[in-house]
Amino acid sequence: MIRTEFLSKSFGKLHVLKDISTEIKQGEVVAMIGPSGSGKSTFLRCLNLLEVPTRGRVYINGVDLTDPKTDVRKVRQNMGMVFQHFNLFPHKTVLENVIYGPCKVKGSPKGEATELGLKLLAQVGLADKAGAYPSRLSGGQKQRVAIARSMAMQPEIMLFDEPTSALDPEMVKEVLDVMKGLAQTGITMAIVTHEMGFAREVANRILFLEGGHIAEDAPPEIFFSTPKSERACQFLEKVL
Amino acid sequence: MTLNFFEIAFSFPEILGQSGGLTLDFSKIVPNVPFILQGIWVTLAFTLVSAIIGFSWGTVLSIFKISNIKPLKWFADFYTSLFRGTPLILQLALVYFSTPQLIGYAIPPFQAGVITFSLNSAAYTSETIRGGIMAVDRGQREAAMTLGVKYPLMMWDIILPQAFKNILPSLVNESIALLKESSLVSTVGALDLMRRGQIVAAEKFIYFEPLILVGIVYYVMVTGFTWLAEYLERRMRLSD
Ligand SMILES: Nc1ncnc2c1ncn2[C@@H]1O[C@H](COP(=O)(O)OP(=O)(O)O)[C@@H](O)[C@H]1O
Ligand SMILES: [Mg+2]
Numbered sequence: 001m002i003r004t005e006f007l008s009k010s011f012g013k014l015h016v017l018k019d020i021s022t023e024i025k026q027g028e029v030v031a032m033i034g035p036s037g038s039g040k041s042t043f044l045r046c047l048n049l050l051e052v053p054t055r056g057r058v059y060i061n062g063v064d065l066t067d068p069k070t071d072v073r074k075v076r077q078n079m080g081m082v083f084q085h086f087n088l089f090p091h092k093t094v095l096e097n098v099i100y101g102p103c104k105v106k107g108s109p110k111g112e113a114t115e116l117g118l119k120l121l122a123q124v125g126l127a128d129k130a131g132a133y134p135s136r137l138s139g140g141q142k143q144r145v146a147i148a149r150s151m152a153m154q155p156e157i158m159l160f161d162e163p164t165s166a167l168d169p170e171m172v173k174e175v176l177d178v179m180k181g182l183a184q185t186g187i188t189m190a191i192v193t194h195e196m197g198f199a200r201e202v203a204n205r206i207l208f209l210e211g212g213h214i215a216e217d218a219p220p221e222i223f224f225s226t227p228k229s230e231r232a233c234q235f236l237e238k239v240l
Numbered sequence: 241m242t243l244n245f246f247e248i249a250f251s252f253p254e255i256l257g258q259s260g261g262l263t264l265d266f267s268k269i270v271p272n273v274p275f276i277l278q279g280i281w282v283t284l285a286f287t288l289v290s291a292i293i294g295f296s297w298g299t300v301l302s303i304f305k306i307s308n309i310k311p312l313k314w315f316a317d318f319y320t321s322l323f324r325g326t327p328l329i330l331q332l333a334l335v336y337f338s339t340p341q342l343i344g345y346a347i348p349p350f351q352a353g354v355i356t357f358s359l360n361s362a363a364y365t366s367e368t369i370r371g372g373i374m375a376v377d378r379g380q381r382e383a384a385m386t387l388g389v390k391y392p393l394m395m396w397d398i399i400l401p402q403a404f405k406n407i408l409p410s411l412v413n414e415s416i417a418l419l420k421e422s423s424l425v426s427t428v429g430a431l432d433l434m435r436r437g438q439i440v441a442a443e444k445f446i447y448f449e450p451l452i453l454v455g456i457v458y459y460v461m462v463t464g465f466t467w468l469a470e471y472l473e474r475r476m477r478l479s480d
């Protein structure tokens with residue numbers, strides 16, 4: 001479970017997030033949408049403290065991440081994150097990427113981690129690429145490996161920051177399909193995306209961000225058919 | 241040593257005047273050639289040991305430089321400015337001549353040389369390595385952080401391998417420069433290539449032939465290593 005209280009973030013004079021208070025329940029799949037620059041990435045990155053909030057609090061399963069006494073590393077092990085640009089380790093093979101977390105962070109035995117890694121790679125349809133280096137993969141394949149790498153830590157929460165934005169159009173579907181599969185496992189997901197069809201179909205809830213606020217918070221059926229705010233109407237007109 | 245060079249310079253006109261041309265008689269130093277060539281190993285060993293210690297210490301300094309701990313950063317910056325802001329030959333003389341005076345240990349020339357060159361090359365390479373670390377994509381660090389990887393492990397497994405790969409050509413060039421500069425240890429009497437040339441010159445009262453021989457050996461080594469480095473760099477780039 002994720003909860004934020006009056007979460008604010010400024011970069012110098014630029015106030016990017018303004019007092020965001022919200023809650024994401026266990027097992028919820030939340031899609032965050034909104035215009036570019038509205039603070040979606042910053043909000044997501046505050047949830048695992050990649051960005052340190054200027055004010056306010058972030059609770060993960062009741063633990064206050066902004067408390068200096070909290071072991072952030074421990075909390076992060078339970079929260080996967082998938083980036084727009086994959087961020088695979090280029091000097092490690094696909095399988096080494098996937099088992100790095102279990103082996104080096106959790107201390108799992110190599111054999112056990114490998115078994116899990118191969119299983120996850122099979123799940124994302126890349127069992128045959130285990131020994132390849134990331135540079136040999138297409139964008140869609142890289143992103144699926146990145147998802148498998150996060151899942152190898154067996155987290156309860158997954159954060160996605162525009163996972164398909166850097167992909168060629170024909171590769172978007174293979175990644176969204178993997179994410180769809182994940183959503184059905186009951187894992188908590190927070191997804192920043194521009195894929196409206198996917199958000200509508202897969203998310204339980206839409207957060208529409210605008211100028212550092214949550215301008216709208218509604219189930220997809222309602223958000224996409226009868227948006228309340230002016231800005232959401234304009235936004236949807238443009239993207240749909 | 242400088243005196244020797246003056247002698248050479250001043251004796252040129254005499255040689256030319258006496259014989260109406262440049263006469264070189266390498267046969268006179270033939271018996272001394274093995275003695276001179278043995279200096280290759282001294283020079284190579286000296287360079288290798290200094291480079292390895294220098295790079296290791298330079299890596300530590302580079303991590304100090306990017307550290308959030310201010311005193312470590314100040315120390316590393318001051319250290320670098322000190323070693324870059326004074327002549328190497330002065331540093332060498334200080335280590336060699338003041339160690340016996342200060343701690344009563346009659347430091348052998350080779351040891352004094354290795355210490356000085358390691359400390360000095362660490363100052364230079366720490367800057368190179370720092371640059372290499374900064375050039376590694378920020379996403380690599382974020383990916384490791386979200387997996388919950390500890391900072392030292394992240395540096396060792398993820399960041400440094402990529403940083404070193406980027407700066408390998410400059411590190412090789414710095415080692416080659418070190419090979420040439422290592423001739424300075426002859427000034428404190430280490431029996432390197434340079435010193436051996438000077439010894440033979442002083443014994444036989446002929447300067448040109450032994451010094452030319454030494455020069456050729458340096459040239460062949462430096463050029464050979466440069467080729468090798470270029471070849472390896474090209475291979476590496478192909479494998480990407
Ligand atoms: N590290 C940073 N330093 C300075 N400004 C930043 C930084 N990260 C984001 N911003 C600014 O914050 C605003 C929101 O960015 P972001 O959260 O990336 O928006 P979104 O993901 O919705 O497009 C933008 O104006 C961006 O330029
Ligand atoms: Mg963004």
